[in-house]
Amino acid sequence: MSEQPIIRRRVVKTGISDSRTNNAKTQSQYQPYKDAAWGFINHWYPALFSHELAEDQVEGIQICGVPIVLRRVNGKVYALKDQCLHRGVRLSEKPMCFNKSTITCWYHGFTFDLESGELVTIVANPDDKLIGTTGLTSYPIHEVNGMIFVFVREDDYPDADVPPLADDLPFRFPENSEIFPHPLWPASPSVLDDNAMNLGMHRTGYGNWRIACENGFDNAHILVHKDNTIVHAMDWVLPLGLLPTADDCIAVVENDTGPKGLMQWMFTDKWKPVMENKVLDLKVEGLKGRFYRTSVVLPGVLMVENWPQEHMTQYEWYVPITDDTHEYWEVLVRVCNTEEEREKNQHRFNVVYKPLCLHGFNDCDLYAREAMQNFYTDGTGWDDEQLVSTDVSPITWRKLASRWNRGIAKPGRGVAGSVKDTSLIFKDTADGHRPGYQVRKIPEE
Template sequence: MTEGFVDQAVLDQVKVGKGYVAAKYGFRNHWYPAIFSDQIEEEQVVPAQICGEKIIFKRIDGKVFCIKDQCIHKGVQLSKKVECFTKGTITCWYHGFTYRFDDGVLNGIVGVPDSNVIGRKRVRTYAVEEQKGVIFVFIGDEDFAPPPLEEDVPPGFLAEGHVLRGRSQEVAANWRIGAENGFDSTHIFIHKDSILIEDADLALPLGLVPLHNGAFETTEEDGGPKGVHDIFSPETINPVFEGKIEGEIVKMSRPEGKNMLPQTISIWMPCALRVQPWPAPDLTQYEFYVPIDGVRHIYFQFLAKDVTSDKEEMAFEKEFKERWVEKALIGFNQDDIWAREANQEFYADDTGWLRESLFEADGNIVRWRKLADQHNRGIQEPQHVR
């Protein structure tokens, strides 16, 4: 045991809090990415499910609105058959109840124009922000004033000149498994044969040994994003390139790569990862693990680059599509998806959080769980998803 490093007894005592275990559907009163801007055209209606809540988006005169995907009358999903007779509304296909997207008000019933409920009832609305080519939605209580989006994304994500390109896919694992997989410093072992290693000329070790508690830092100032950082430096982390069992070398990685490890990997409330730099010295990777329900999450992957001209942005977009999607976001991160889905069975009934056996290098995971337990704005409970 490295002197000054957290011992096993402490790990076992503080490894997970009740709030974290309860957050199967995610944290309430937070912003989440839902869809990409180019997935919703003018007057197009797009359904989604975030933190168990079924919602529906529509772009009207350039602006995106969001309401609950459920008619207040008989509870059917509006998206089962989309009917929009006017630009700013959606009509339930079952009985003609019609709702405005901007405020959710029931402003008519097709075929029953004089009903007393018209103007007196409404469907739930959700706050929406469109930034960096992404539609974010605020999942929470209607009387909870949404904080600035900047508080729920990693630092730098929204910076001017920071251009992002991304993709998303559904993963059959709980969102917490996704988040911990991304932040787990020793899961690097599953990437030992990745096609990205030679393509990006990486010096990727088999394991990372934290030397002391200074290998992890926490950011939790009021009014800003909350997160935990892994600090990679010779003073904090020992990268291991020779894999040994009982003294015998059984696996060698590639220490000769000119592109070393990221300087930092950090995880941010409510569900985002930042890797700097990665997978190249001039790029940053962001990931969001957005709960769909208790057993699935949307895996958002972004690569970002600071550019100063349209020409540089076009060159980055070309490289993103022709190189990084295949080699990094699919070729490298597919290992992560496989691992998360393989891990889902153990944690499915939530007893895995108590049965797991952590070790020294999991100190960063413990920090993340404690931060999430302390700084979430609420737990998304089953009654919210009906």
């Protein structure tokens, strides 16, 4: 018996997935959503605007804990895992390309085929056995109307199962005008429409992607916009909030093909706008009705129809980078059929929409989401939150996202943000660089 080794219990780590046992009592219908701190994988996400990746340019990004390197060759964009299989270096940190069909790791010369990701040679070791037997995961790309989308997948996700981009984008109009009528505004343009101009911006938000995502279609959150400049300058009537008045206030879309998501019947009798609060002696003023409608589809794409003007749609993505950072995308879509229309739209974007809407209006959303982050960051917020009737929207979203996601991203391994207290983070912060979405290149001498 003296040789009996000591048996110890594991040290309990914090975090949702670690602490839960697979038992029905602690699970809910949206447990998979609670588990998706690092995002839903095997979905299409925006990677960069087209103008951010010129011919021959190489850029690195991170989505769902997956580092991805993008290179444009002869106009076509390629994407591979941005983590050399040899020692894990990010290829994008110091781009090295010797020809049009490959990308080479700048450290030891491991060279990968852009299309397939296969290891085709090693610069100083061309006969190594490893060549031809392994490679980097490749990611399908779809570039449309000024945006580059990437299908972020698990290493073993089959090519044959990659769905069309449209399956991960909001409902389109006029195709859905019958199902979702819009008597108060014209058919909303889509990112995919012919001649659609997709103007916008993306920046890093410091919080979990789910917290960010749930803000946009939460009908009680519009209080944060009460005193935004554009609301007052335009004399818009923006209610204090919208209250659900019917069981069918939200339509859930789960067709076999196409996007999976929810549409809210706003500005119908299913949601009541709240214009005053007598207890607080608050009343909404303003003259011009500002009708809009929000919907959300997997993997977390917000559409605000008829916003901020007629014939325009605002799209938003909250692309998970890590479990506590996301890339916040705001895109304003407008179909412009002539060069004159394009120029006019670009000018109006520069002088009105970008400063007053994407910044002035949506900056409030950004800080409101960050204000929620501490409550949810250790996992306790999901259990302690006290929800009210207007939260029907986020709860419906959590349930349908739990059911229709194509995979839950595993916590990042060997990537930026998988460990939160490394000296590199402190060094970068001290040097004035926030944790972010895009790889900073090693400066050339």
